[in-house]
Amino acid sequence: MFELIKKDKKTKRRVGILEIRNGDINTPVFMPIATKGAVKSLAPEELKSLGADLVLGNTYHLWLRPGTEIIKKAGDLHGFMNWPGPILTDSGGYQVFSLGAKTGAGLVKISDKGVEFRDPIDGKKYFLTPEKSIEIQLALGSDIIMVLDECPPYPASREQVEKAVARTTAWAKGCKKYFEKKVGPNPPTPLLKGGEGGLKKNSVKINRPLLFGIVQGGIYKDLRERSARELLAIGFDGYAIGGVAVGEPRKYLKTVLDAVLPLLPQDKPRYLMGLGRPEEIVAAVNAGIDMFDCVIPTREARHGKLYCVKSRQLSAKNSFYETLQITNAKFAKDFLPIDKNCACYTCQNYSRAYLHHLFKVGEPLSLRLATIHNLRFYLGLMEELRK
Ligand SMILES: [Zn+2]
Incomplete structure (x- = not known):
């Protein structure tokens, strides 16, 4: 399931292989986000050629539109979007809670049973429960399924966060129970033999999706620890850290990682949800995180903000890269590629001046390039971190 290949001597960085039924994934891994069944502007073949192994689909969006009945007619999400590789789906909870934060309490009601909400587009009422979330993710054919959790906003009172931790644990139990009823119990956990320096493969062939728990607890060290311990007692194939990058000052990331990571087992993958900037990814990998997803590279690309390597000395400071705002006038007559050391299709074939022009006149090709x-x-950053 998760084979740890190498640990860095200076940091807590881990290089491993995550065995998923639709293919093995080298970790640390970055997942491009295919929110509504596509990574915006890209075809799956392009994703593959960029080196993407695993993509993230959003349960909330796919459940509302087009709905699982239509996706099932293509087999599952793999068939529907023509992506044969592994897919991770979120539980849908994060989008529902964000909807509540954006629209006020009117559209979203949370109870111990689940979350009731109205589709902001057509007003239709939905009820997302732990069981429903698993049912949808199974119908989507997800390879890594996330439990439904309650992600409190930032800032939130300690009392609010404490309640969210208790509910997250209760929902995690509900999710696991339903998941096991549908797909059978966990296979025996592959244990790593030999200890440090002599790790040997001893894993079981995976033919079912994996189920990940999500640690909550906000910025409170003891609540993070409590959440992690309660999830460990239930037992999952992997552990995610949720409730980060929700608007809290970035200094709290260290507090959260320091509280949670020492409690997590070495032989299970760890996923930091929704993060982050390149230097945050380097810092989190150095702390022992294996999996990431983030909208930054794709969303910022669509706004003309492009990432370039400045130095191969990766660090937890942002000195190893720079960004170009390609819409700036200074690029109008710049015929260099975005990054002369980048091997991507865009840098091999197009200039900054052309990209600048495409953005200025609103050509859809600008988004894709x-x-x-x-x-x-x-993805190149992750390859460097795996070396
Ligand atoms: Zn490039």
């Missing part, structure tokens, strides 16, 4: 380059930057 910029997304290709930024994803290549992020």
Whole structure:
């Protein structure tokens, strides 16, 4: 399931292989986000050629539109979007809670049973429960399924966060129970033999999706620890850290990682949800995180903000890269590629001046070329971190 290949001597960085039924994934890994069944502006073949192994689909969006009945007619999400590789799906909870934060309490009601909400587009009522979330993710054919959790906003009172931790644990139990009823119990956990320096493969062939728990607890060290311990007692194939990058000052990332990571087992993958900037990814990998997803490379590409390597000395400071705002006038007559050392399709074939022009006149090709380059930057960063 998760084979740890190498640990860095100076940091807590881990290089491993995550065995998923649709293919093995080298970790640390970055997942491009295919929110509604596509990474915006890219075809799956392009994603593959950029070096993406695993993509993230959003349960909330796919459940509302087009709905699982239509996706099931193509087999599952793999068939529907023509992506044969592994897919991780979130639980849908994060989008529902964000909807509540954006629209006020009117559209979203949370109870111990689940979350009731109205589709902001057509007003239709939905009820997302732990069981429903698993049912949808199974119908989507997800290879890594996330439990439903309650992600409190930032800032939130200690009392609010404490309640969210208790509910997250209760929902995690509900998710696991339903998951096991549908797909059978966990296979025996592959244990790593030999200890440090002599790790040997001893894993079981995976033919079912994996189920990950999500640690909550906000910025409170003891609540993070409590959440992690309660999830460990339930037992999952991997552990995610949620409730980060929700608007809290970035200094709290260290507090959260320091509280949670020492409690997590070495032989299970660790996923930091929704993060982050390149230097944050380097810092989190050095702390022992294996998996990431983030909208930054794709969203910023669509706004003309392009990432370039400045130095191969990766660090937890942002000195190893720079960003170009390609819409700036200074690029109008710049016929260099975005990054002369980048091997991506965009940098091999197009100039900054051409990209600048495409953005200025609103050509859709600008989105595709910029997304290709930024994803290549992020995926290249992960390749460097795996070395
Ligand atoms: Zn490039």
